[in-house]
Amino acid sequence: MSHESFNPPTRLLMGPGPINADPRVLRAMSAQLIGQYDPAMTACMNETQALYREVFRTQNDATLLIDGTSRAGIEAVLVSLIEPGDRVLVPVFGRFGHLLREIAERAGAEVHIIEVEWGEVFTPEQVETALRDVRPKVLAMVQGDTSTTMCQPLEAIGQICRDHDVLFYTDATASLAGNTLDTDAWQLDAVTAGLQKCLAGPSGSAPTTLSPRAVECIRARAHVEAGLVGNGYDGGRGERIRSNYFDLGMILDYWGEARLNHHTEATSMLYGARECARLLVNEGMEQAVARHALHGGALTEGLKAMGLALFGDQAHRMNNVVGIYIPDGVEGEVLRRTLLEDYAIEIGTSFGPLHGKIWRIGTMGYNARRDTVMTTLAALEQVLRQAGVNMTAGSGAGAAREFYQQNPERTHA
Amino acid sequence: MSHESFNPPTRLLMGPGPINADPRVLRAMSAQLIGQYDPAMTACMNETQALYREVFRTQNDATLLIDGTSRAGIEAVLVSLIEPGDRVLVPVFGRFGHLLREIAERAGAEVHIIEVEWGEVFTPEQVETALRDVRPKVLAMVQGDTSTTMCQPLEAIGQICRDHDVLFYTDATASLAGNTLDTDAWQLDAVTAGLQKCLAGPSGSAPTTLSPRAVECIRARAHVEAGLVGNGYDGGRGERIRSNYFDLGMILDYWGEARLNHHTEATSMLYGARECARLLVNEGMEQAVARHALHGGALTEGLKAMGLALFGDQAHRMNNVVGIYIPDGVEGEVLRRTLLEDYAIEIGTSFGPLHGKIWRIGTMGYNARRDTVMTTLAALEQVLRQAGVNMTAGSGAGAAREFYQQNPERTHA
Structure with a gap:
């Protein structure tokens, strides 16, 4: 029997890390x-x-x-x-x-x-x-x-x-x-x-x-x-x-x-x-932190606009990861699996006292980008709606877009 | 200042490991x-x-x-x-x-x-x-x-x-x-x-x-x-x-x-x-061992034919690495540096009681190949001669060639 090389599936890793x-x-x-x-x-x-x-x-x-x-x-x-x-x-x-x-x-x-x-x-x-x-x-x-x-x-x-x-x-x-x-x-x-x-x-x-x-x-x-x-x-x-x-x-x-x-x-x-x-x-450490703040901020605004409640003291949250409460009546792991199977997007589960209560979504490293934020919000809207959660269509992506307009991305070498 | 990517030089690593x-x-x-x-x-x-x-x-x-x-x-x-x-x-x-x-x-x-x-x-x-x-x-x-x-x-x-x-x-x-x-x-x-x-x-x-x-x-x-x-x-x-x-x-x-x-x-x-x-x-473990024995054997025959003395109990030597005494009058580290600078070939120094006394040459993994053995012997002849060691021209490569003729390489998938 001849063994094949490993050919990993394409994934957008929007959990708490590792990321792409x-x-x-x-x-x-x-x-x-x-x-x-x-x-x-x-x-x-x-x-x-x-x-x-x-x-x-x-x-x-x-x-x-x-x-x-x-x-x-x-x-x-x-x-x-x-x-x-x-x-x-x-x-x-x-x-x-x-x-x-x-x-x-x-x-x-x-x-x-x-x-x-x-x-x-x-x-x-x-x-x-x-x-x-x-x-x-x-x-x-x-x-x-x-x-x-x-x-x-x-x-x-x-x-x-x-x-x-x-x-x-x-x-x-x-x-x-x-x-x-x-x-x-x-x-x-x-x-x-x-x-x-x-x-x-x-x-x-x-x-x-x-x-x-x-x-x-x-x-x-x-x-x-x-x-x-x-x-x-x-x-x-x-x-x-x-x-x-x-x-x-x-x-x-x-x-x-x-x-x-x-x-x-x-x-x-x-x-x-x-x-x-x-x-x-080469990017500059301050600019890297600002990039994480920008895309983490856009994601967070989108999640809030979708009616999702954020976990923890927001004044002390990391720029690069946000916790959201799993809406009542939604099976957290079922939704994560749908998101992975239908959209190839991975978001995070949680540990210990938060297990089953919150998801964690990351925007970090190579994935601290506008397209990853917009894509994740769009896909999340679809799977949440499928799971029975009501929201205004386009609310998440729209809020993120508005956030980006108010906070234009600085370019760097 | 913008930093550049690391661009390692090309090397043929014929020491005791790591190898290419x-x-x-x-x-x-x-x-x-x-x-x-x-x-x-x-x-x-x-x-x-x-x-x-x-x-x-x-x-x-x-x-x-x-x-x-x-x-x-x-x-x-x-x-x-x-x-x-x-x-x-x-x-x-x-x-x-x-x-x-x-x-x-x-x-x-x-x-x-x-x-x-x-x-x-x-x-x-x-x-x-x-x-x-x-x-x-x-x-x-x-x-x-x-x-x-x-x-x-x-x-x-x-x-x-x-x-x-x-x-x-x-x-x-x-x-x-x-x-x-x-x-x-x-x-x-x-x-x-x-x-x-x-x-x-x-x-x-x-x-x-x-x-x-x-x-x-x-x-x-x-x-x-x-x-x-x-x-x-x-x-x-x-x-x-x-x-x-x-x-x-x-x-x-x-x-x-x-x-x-x-x-x-x-x-x-x-x-x-x-x-x-x-x-x-996929190669088969027995075949992999045989490959190391073949190329290690060819290298060893070549080194012996060049008049170099082998270190240690040859009946219990690993297939993939051989020690040779540094000939009298040769500066071991100077020759290694010449081999690296002129031929981009690295061979090994040694530790403890053997330091300064022997070199170690490996034929392992991807570098257990005929071309690496032949190239190393050819280059070694040049740098040894330059260091004042007398030998019959072509003796090492010739002996290795003869060894390969007597021990044809088995092919595998």
Whole structure:
């Protein structure tokens, strides 16, 4: 029996991510491989680091890729910063806060959480009060949690962390490039992301940046490790990083001048990650955020005009994803299936307390475009009407069109 | 400033891997993305699992991909099987044995090693004696160690492990598809690999298979975890797996019918991994091994005819890579650079005790071809002569040609 190549069906991915990759990213990934220590390869790695410094808005020398999905970046940061018994504070406002908690626990941390209802975010005062109570080594906080569509304001929290001598880590997987993130100005010590949301690439590489304070913390553990023999304990000065694959000390030396032979670079993913950053930097990070705000805004106006109710605190919603309540009497999963089968459009379901209650629609990365918004609204009107929902014909597309007229798209190179 | 796309130089990668990817694999990776729970996506995942069962020659239901480089597969297996304090035996015959040791130590194992000189392999008796002494939970052993080019015979060791109730794990990254590996017949409990060697793809996905015994061990830990609250200890029944990303219990449920939302699949790498397996299965695994033996044999005969001395026990060399001593008076790194600059051919340096003493030349995956062998020998003759090494003109290419005449290439579909 001869097996056939996989030929994926055409889909318009308008869920919370992954979304369709920019064709330029896929083309970049189709380039032939070169050797790991070829001068052209190390130059490509250096260029990729420089591009991601612009994406993260940072001067951090320690800006690099972790070879894995976005949660590989999360785990690399947490397992490298945390020694067993360290206290970590995780403010949880959705599913991915629980993920940070779970990963930190497995790294051996004593994890404390504070929670708000899904659909809300924290005030700086709530975070500072908890920091005073818990006195953690690390504050780990999601920026944009796709499970709730909320975007946690971070700009005031960096200074609070410095005042309390706490390392400040954020998971920006869902938010980066669609919402402002200013690593240095906000005094973030570690940020991780993925390619599959607003970066317009496939999952499989986790861009990561570390402040000098974070690097110092990691290097101190590496220093301890160098003197170790056997099982990694050294009577209290700290424990060896529990993972080889995620040991950021070694990964820093792999990306740095030492060129430590840590792993064999996932070269095609490197090519893709470089192209994702290149497209954003050429566009300009502010312009990329504005693009997500524009198309997310048009979609949202259309949904509201169709009579759909939005989920959560709209003042703190990510630009790139919106939650809408499933109308009474509509089977959420049946409608999603119809949308996929009849229109090849995918929108998102939801998790945990929101499962069965809301859909999530994304406009991000390559799919933050006028035609994707208009097409999705038109198709959604058809399937909602078929499901028995009454609305004025053309109300969604009309409202989006009006929004675009009032907010003309800026063009860029 | 507008940044340019990366345009890698053309290279013929004849080192120990990574090698040039098969263009069909790169084309497969350039397909557009689809959603994580799209029926076409889950079908693609199921097909990929079925194809890798053929690659690994196994009936193991638990056959899947780990999203990361080959050492991600190693760490996933070791951290999921090993509980802190478990004894692990690692027979070390090169650099990658030390890597298994290091990863197992970080997972909390009490690691015992036995060693042979680089360039040799172990007898089953040596392994059995050590098993009796150490009484480990896991035997972790590299099949092909590119650092020495040796291929450890494994076929007799599985039964020894069963006799001693030991789980048998092998890292087949460098050897799979270029040398026989028979997971079920050899009673292997866990095997991991990568795409960047004989599988003809890029690094970034780690095909992995687990026997029912290995799955039972992992599931037992997952069972314990379900009842845990807090920091993961439960008074002796076992410790929670120390990694979320590498928790094979969760990854099994992601690939299995539960479709647990563990991570966002690295879809482009999945496409690539599926194509690597498809090409091998259509060729036939035996035929693929024969192809590596043919072209590796031709290269080796050519090198010998040029007067170069081969490194290590040739009876136990991998088909796909050969070590040659750097001739007296030749600067190894200078010659490698000349070969790269003048001919765009990359051959490998070496590590540890062999650094500066041998080069390593690979014929694997897409580069296990007649033209790559002939071109490499022709170029090597030129740069060696330039470096002052005397040889009969045309001796290498002539010997390879003769070898090909005596061993005609079998064609396949």
